[in-house]
Amino acid sequence: MFDQLPETFRSFKLNADVRTLLQLRQAMDKGLVKTVGDLFYVLKGLVTTSPTDIGPFSKAFYAHFLSINIVPGEPLEEAVIRSDTFQEWKDKLEEDEKIDIPDIDLVNQFLDEVHTTSYDIKNFLSGQDILDKRDPDLEDTDAPIDGEASDKTNILDRMADYRDVPLEELLKRMREVAKHQKTRHEGGDYWIGQGGVSPYGNGGAAAGGIRVGGAGGGKMARAAINNKDFYPVDAKAPLRDDNIDAALAALKGIEEASTDIILDVPVTIKEGLKQGGIFLPIEKEKRQQRIQVILMIDNGGWSMSPYIRIVQKLFAKMKTRFAHDLKTYYFHNTIYGGLYSDAARTKFEDLDKINIQDKNYSVFVIGDADMAPYELHRNSIRDWQKLNKHFKRMAWLNPMHENEWYGSMTCSIISQIFPMFELTPAGIEAAILEMNRKRNFQ
C-alpha cells in the first residue's frame, strides 16, 4: 500500500519520494498515525510545500487510500458516492438498521469520519464536559441517524485505537486490505479497518451527536478540491495576468555577483600571525546581489501586441519589487544597427552605444522572431551576434508555442544565436537557470 505512494503522489505533481516514506515511518513509529485522519495530516505536512499543493494532495490522498477518484470538474461528493469505499461503509452502517438518509448527507458523515484524528478521539474520550453540555439542536439529529447513538461506551469500543498495534502489524494489515481491494467483493473491512473495528468509528463519533473535530480536516479537504486557489498555476500557460506572480518569482532568480574588492580580514590575520605579527592586507572579491536587466521588446507587428502590455507589467513589477536597474529597448521584427529607446520607436540608439554598457546586464529579448526571410539579412544577424557576444547573459523569450518555432525560418535562425524559451512562467524560469549557469562557467 505504501510502496506505490510516491508514484501515485508524483502523478499528481507532488514531491514524494523515499524520504517521504521514511519520514512517514518515523511518524508512525512515534505513534502519530492511528487513524486515517491522522495519516492525512501527517502526509499533508510531509508532502505539501505550498498552498497550491493542498488541492492536488487531497485528491491524491483520496485516490490512493480510499480509492476515490475524482474526475476533473466533478464535485467531491459525487466521486465519494461512486466509490466502493463509500458503498462498503454504507453497507456496514446499514447492517444494523436501514438508514433513510440521502447519500449526499451521508457523504458529510463519511468525510467527517475519514478525517477524524486521534486527537479528536482523545478529546472525545476525555471530553466528558463536552458530553454534558451537548448542543441541543445537535441532539435532534441524533435519533434518526443511529438508534444506539446515545450509547457512548459502545461508540468508543468501536472506535479503532491503533495505539498498541505495532507498526509492522499495521503495515501488514494495510497490505492485506490492499489485496482485498484488488480482488474486490471481500467486503466488510476496508483499508485500515478490520472486522468490526474501523478507524472511522463506523457511525460512531458523528452519530453520537458530537461533531468531534468540528470544522476540521473534512471541511478543509472539501474546500481544497475543485477550488482554484488550491491548485498550482499552470507554469506552461502563456503569460497572463493571473500567472504573472509565478513569472515574477522566476525572475527573482536573476542574481548578480559584482566584483568589489574588500579586505579579507580572517585570512589577513591568519597570515599575519604566521608571519610573526606582520600583517599584510589580503583582499577578496565581495559578492553582493545586484540585478540589472535590459529588455528588448519587439513591438512592431500585430502578432506581438497582445504580449507587450503583460511583459511590461511583469518587468515593472520586478522593478518595484527587487530590481535596481531596468532598461527597455524596442525594435520591429529585427534590428539594423541599433534599437529604439521609446515605444513609438523615434529615438534611435546605436548598437555600439548599447554595447558599451556593463556586460553583466541580463538581457531578455521578447519577440516571436517570425518575419519575412529577407528582413533578417546578414547584417541584422551580425548585429544580434554582436549583442550576444557582449552580453554574456542573454535569452530570447518567444510568445509562440515551441512547436511553431521550427515552422518559421527566421525563428530557427535566431534560435541558433540565442537560447530561446517560451514566454511562460516555466520558460522564464528555464531562461534564468540557463543565464545563471553561464555566469558560473564564464
Next chain:
Amino acid sequence: MATDTMWTGSEKYLCDRELAQAFHMARVIGMPLLIEGEPGTGKTELPLQFAQDMGLDLFVYPVGSKSSVEQFVAKFDHVKYLRDSQVEILNAQREEKGMKTKLSTGGRQTENLQDYVLKGPATKAFSTPNSVLLIDEIDKAPREFPNDLLYALSHRKLVMPESGEIIEVKEENMPTIVITSNREQELPTAFKGRCVYHYISFPPKETMHEIVEKHYPTMNDELQDKCINLFYQMRSLGLERAPATRELLSWIKYLNSFKKAEALTKVNRVEGMGVLIKNQKDLQKVQTRLMGKNPNNN
C-alpha cells in the same frame, strides 16, 4: 521534549486545530515546522506564545537580506583575536623590560579558540535542552541561506568555526524549531523536504470572534460583531493588501480606548482606517464601497 501533549494555544493565542496538529507532529518527529500564510495571521506568534506558555527558553533569529549561516550558527571574532594576540606580544615585551603592569585580554586566551566564538541563536538553542528556536521570515534571506541551514537542521549537530567545537543535541532534547515565511520567494525543494509544512488559512468569522475574545475579553458584543462584520466585508472587496488579524486587533485596540457609544459611531463611520488599510487605492475603494452605503456619513 514534552511531546506527549498537543499544544492548542494559550490564554492570548488561539492555535487552530490544523496548526496545532502540524506543530505537534513537527515536535514529535523532531523536524522544523515551516509556516506560511498571509501576513498578520499569527505565524510568528506561535513559537513566542508557545515558549511563554510552556516556560521554555526562546531564541529568535530574524532573517534579513544580509543573513548568513555565520550569524545564525556562530561567528569567529577575528578582530578580537587579533587584538588579544597583539596584547600578548606587548605583554611579553613589557615583561622583558621589567614592567609589572599587564594589559588585559578580558580573561580570553589566544590558545583557547573557543573564547572567540560568538554564538548565534542556533548554537544557543542547540545547547539549551528543550528550547524554542524561531527563524523568522526566511523568505527574506539570500537564496543560499536555506540550503546552508540544511546540514544543521538534519544532523542535530553544529560545528563551531575555527575552534572545531561540536555542539550536538540529543534527539529528545532537540529544540522546537519554527520557521516562518511570507512566500516572497520560493524556497528550495530540498529545504522544504526537511520541514513539516503548514499553510495557515485565514480564520473564518467564528474563529475570529474567539481570537478577539482572547485578546479583549471585556469587549462589548455588539461592537465586536460590528467590527468583525465590517472587517470581513473589507476583505471581500478584493483589496490589494487585505487587512489581516493583526490589523483587526490594532483597530479594536484603538476603538477600545473610547466609550461604547462613541466607538460604535466610529465603526459606523468607518473611522480609524489607517490601521486597517495601508494603501491609497485600497482606501479609496473602501471609502466608495463601504462608506457610500452608510447614511451617517456624507
